[in-house]
Amino acid sequence: MKTIEYTKYQIHSAAALFPPMSDGEFAELMADIGTNGQQMPILVYRNKIVDGRERLRACHKLGIEPVYKDVGKLDVPTSAFIVSQNLHRRHLSDSQRAMIAAKLSNTKKGTNQHTAEAVSQKQAASACNVSVDSLQRASKVLESGHEDLIQSVESGELDVSNAATLITLPREELDDLVQRSAKEMIARAKKERDEARDELRKRKLEQIDKTRKNSQPFDHGVGPFNVIYADPPWDYIPEVQLGYPAMKLDAICDLLRGSKAVSPDAVLFLWVPASLIAEGLKVIEAWGFRYITHAIWHKGESGMGSYFRMAHEVLMFATRGSTAIPEVPTGARPGSVFSYRRGMHSQKPEELYWVIERMYPELPKMELFRRGVSRDGWYSWGNEVQHGPATPLGQQIVDAMAVEPVAGELTEMVEAGDAVNDLEPQAA
Structure with a gap:
């Protein structure tokens, strides 16, 4: 044989x-x-x-x-x-x-x-x-x-998200848990996530409250300024998701209503979420401007949304007064679509400052709702304006990463181009 x-x-x-x-x-x-x-x-x-x-x-x-x-x-x-x-x-x-x-x-x-x-x-x-x-x-x-936890996932008994949550448990507790049913493991993972989410929410709310307490009334005696650049904290999703204090539409409208800080002849660059165009027009009118046109910031990869997966944000442009504002030089006129990568949540492209400075190099400029140290040559107002040396970008990223997302939570927050009715959890 x-x-x-x-x-x-x-x-x-x-x-x-x-x-x-x-x-x-x-x-x-x-x-x-x-x-x-x-x-x-x-x-x-x-x-x-x-x-x-x-x-x-x-x-x-x-x-x-x-x-x-x-x-x-x-x-x-x-x-x-x-x-x-x-x-x-x-x-x-x-x-x-x-x-x-x-x-x-x-x-x-x-x-x-x-x-x-x-x-x-x-x-x-x-x-x-x-x-x-x-x-x-x-x-x-x-x-x-x-090994037992790994085997539970590889055998199909336990899903990887729950397993990733359970590895944070003390070893002895995990050793005991994996000998029980998958139902018990899943229940314990949910309990851990809920507790971590509650703690994260508490920390976020404490930070928001701290930022709100730093708010100072706007000084209408400054200026007057011919260039206004604003990124309002629109109140369209819960603050705990935004990560900073929001403002009601009426409060935003009242901020510069009749303000002497704005020159009779001025231009306005106003960031608006894609779903809040109507609100942006109300702010423009309340501040004494008239809408002219807008530009689009293309952020690269699409985000989320119930109707369209958002990949852009709107920069509205408005003017007020007569023809005293100098014409933008031909060589300084940017295209209407800016293609810059997303930064940290709600952070706008640094390149936009250069664009505005090229368009109106000689005019006094004011930025509203500034985060961080004031830009050279600009007057800045906001409850997150820093006084002192700027925090390096690398440290900003480290600080942001210090708050670790909870497993199963929405980790890529919707940027300011997505409205509350566009929010939709994304599959892991």
């Missing part, structure tokens, strides 16, 4: 990206091969099995000689090829695919992503049809090293 060699090829280590078949799935595979024979060959690359380890195991159990096929040259990393061969055949949940993507990704920001076998997080997430956020949550679960 011919001896069948089942260890002719080693199994590629990347095959471990996929969890083994369940007993039921393997029994079905054995039954199919036993009845119909091995219809799909076991794929080999550089003397290692890259696809078909379960078929090999079934052949061994049945005493059938396996059929192999060498794939030759690969145009993609070996691990990516293994994923492409297996993903469409396995009925895996989003969380299981996220775990595979996390294992598949072998490069991180700042590392060499140009080697032959390098797979970035974005590439791995795309290959497994999951979001980068889901991949990163899966990475945290894997990095925890808690």
Whole structure:
């Protein structure tokens, strides 16, 4: 009798990206091969099995000689090829695919992503049809090293979002919890998220109250100014989501109504959420201006929205007075669409200051609702104006990241181009 060699090829280590078949799935595979024979060959690359380890195991159990096929040259990393061969055949949940993507990704920001076998997080997430956020949550679960918790996700018993929440528990408590039912684990994860969300909300409200207490009445004795640049804190979604104190429309309208701080001859640049154009026109009228035109800030990638996924914001332009305002030089007239990347939440492009300064270099300028240190040559007013040296952008980002989003919470806040009725949770 011919001896069948089942260890002719080693199994590629990347095959471990996929969890083994369940007993039921393997029994079905054995039954199919036993009845119909091995219809799909076991794929080999550089003397290692890259696809078909379960078929090999079934052949061994049945005493059938396996059929192999060498794939030759690969145009993609070996691990990516293994994923492409297996993903469409396995009925895996989003969380299981996220775990595979996390294992598949072998490069991180700042590392060499140009080697032959390098797979970035974005590439791995795309290959497994999951979001980068889901991949990163899966990475945290894997990095925890808690084998029982990892097994719960890879088996499909627990989703990766809940697992990522549970890894913050003390080790002994987590050890006990994973021995219980998935229902209990999910309930505990929800409790942890709710408590963290409540704490985050409390911290945000405390910061908003602190900022509000810093408010100073507007000094109508300053100026007069010929250029007004304003980014009002429109009251269109809850302050806890905005992250700063909002103002009612009437209060915004009253701010410069009849103010001597504004020259009789002046221009106004007014930021308005895309869904609050009508309110912007009311402010323009209340401040004694007439609407002329507007520009669009294209923010790059689309955000959220119930009707349109918002990717822009409106900068309204208005004038008042006679022809005393100098004409904008032809070479200083910008296009009506500005394409600048989003910054931190509600932050407007720094480049807009340069645009305005080129348009009206000689006129006195005032910025309302300024955040940070006043810009050289400008008068600034607002409850977030800093007095002293500017906080470097890098430190601003570090400070912003210090408040870690709660798992499952909306982490990319709607920018000022999205109205309250445009808010819609985005799938992780």
